[in-house]
Amino acid sequence: MTSRYEDWQNRLEKHVDFNICESMVAAFTEEELLAIDPEGAAALRQTGAHELLNYGWIEGSAEFKQGVAGLYQSEVAPDRILQTNGGTGANFNAMYALIEPGDHVIVESPAYEPLEVLARQFGAEVELWRLREEHAWQPDIGELRQMVRPDTKLIVLVNASNPLGVVLETPLLEEIADIARSVGAYVLCDEAFRPFDESVNYTSMIDVYEKAIVTCTLSKAYAVPGIRIGWVVADDEIAGRVRRLRDYTMVSCGVPNDALGVYVLRNREGILKRNCEIVMRNLEIADAWIAGQPRVSWQKPRGVTTGFMRLDIPEDDVSFCKRLAAERKTLLIPGGCFDLPCGARLGYCAHEQILRRGLDELAAALAEFD
Template identity: 60%
Template sequence: YRREVNPDHILQTNGCTGANLNAIMAVVEPGDHVIAEWPTYAPLYEIPRTLGAEVEYWELREELGWKPDIEKLKHLVRPTTKLICINNASNPIGTVLDADMLGQIAEIARSVGAYVLCDEVYLPLENTEAFMSMADVYENAIVTNSLSKTYSTPAARVGWVVADEEVSNRIRTYRDYTMICGGVFNDALATYVLEHKDKILERNRKIVFGNRDIAQAWIDTQHRVSWTAPQGVSTSFIQLDIPEDDEEFCKRLLSERGVLLVPGSRFELPCGARLGYCASEDVLREGLRLLGEALAEFDR
């Protein structure tokens, strides 16, 4: 983070999932109004809904390069809005909201006194000097992250949440019921990773950028596949031009060829799929070959 964060306001959690759970429980009550970027990681809208909040979606728009419309947020926000949930970079799309957009979100949230929860677990590996954390933009930001994605150490199951003093103190109580404390070995591994993050991120950039080029080259040969290339993020969304339900296609792809994609309909984005492209190069190439083979059957 670019600003100095009080260490008392950074709390370790069980992955970013635990960070999101504790943060949302700390601020959302039954009857609250919550706005959630959509489509996104399901807990960012399902947990508030489970807690009794009214949840409205702020949609990512394909015609805007899978960015949301800031004017739409202005119409969604209410004087009673408690929380705005965003995911930067986006899962499943892989797009990044820039500093200007974050500033506008903060201004809208500030006008009604709402918190902004920003899940930053897919911290982009591209144009990092331009990336801004919501923690550096808005005084009522709640920021979550972990070692699982950008730092490629999901086995550590270590995440964290950054919030102001009041929210941090509430989260401390919730952690007593959801975590108690982190494992000693997990904590040691996480500390080691962050101490050497420059070397780890250098390695991960080679993987992400190299595999994205492989995926792009493959997409360029496929008339039934398109995407908005992810911005230095390890997840992406491909659009499929096929005469079959995407879930049925993905099930058949898995059973017949052993290739796993998450159907876009699971994100309420039909005719597409979430593609994680950061496998080892040989696995990625073989998976794309088999996917292309399955798509070619529609042209016989």
């Protein structure tokens, strides 16, 4: 089964001028990235000039694992951290390692569609834990209590949410952990979208629950999707299964990619500062724009990179977004790609001028209905 919104982006994103659906923070050029730490960049270039382009560290270098471990509050042993080909590779390997045909799996929805697709393709009995707009897109913990069974194998979360921009804060995660613990279920949490809003009470699931499996990437919050670096953090048993699977799914991520990943993690403070400024400034631009649009509304995201807009228009959202791309070279992802009709995903994390021009084009398209 094809991921609907990945297919949408793949077909259209190279044919537009104003991509305002993207979920990664405006990507660095190599020059911009290396300018953050000139001394570290010089060392990186010097090492790279003499490094053999062999397979490198099969599951990530010691320096990479140390950098990842530093992102969490609890102590994470190196053997529990496995480098992958982006967040996509992390999710695939983690779910493949855990899910067997007939397993009962609960998946947060709407969320990152490949998680549901993979669970079904691996033969799981999937139930969707729905996020509802009338609850400000927050999940109902009572519903989860009713959904879990003695044989529930896995609960799948995306925190923060894609496409909704919703954050599951620490007290809710602790409740989810208690429910999972009551039946011995694992919790897989895709944490590609860490919020930039410092007022959010955010904690990694790995710091909340002993049977957590966390997947993450440098693609979104760190703005370097081109180096294709992600990771899985899990307990010893699941990490061992992922380690064996990688021999068949990826082997290694390559010497230059690992080296750049280490550089990014070492310089994460400066990188995240730049990206936080982009996201928080653009969020206010988008929110002010929506406030002035009679046909658009949303639940304002909490410092994440995307949000879901409701569109009050006399046209199917897929048709409208297709016309927007063709006629105005502006890209949104229609809500229909997430089973959320009458809306669209807005990615407000592009460079400011791209966001402003895209919103201008969107406003002009909406004005045609009046």
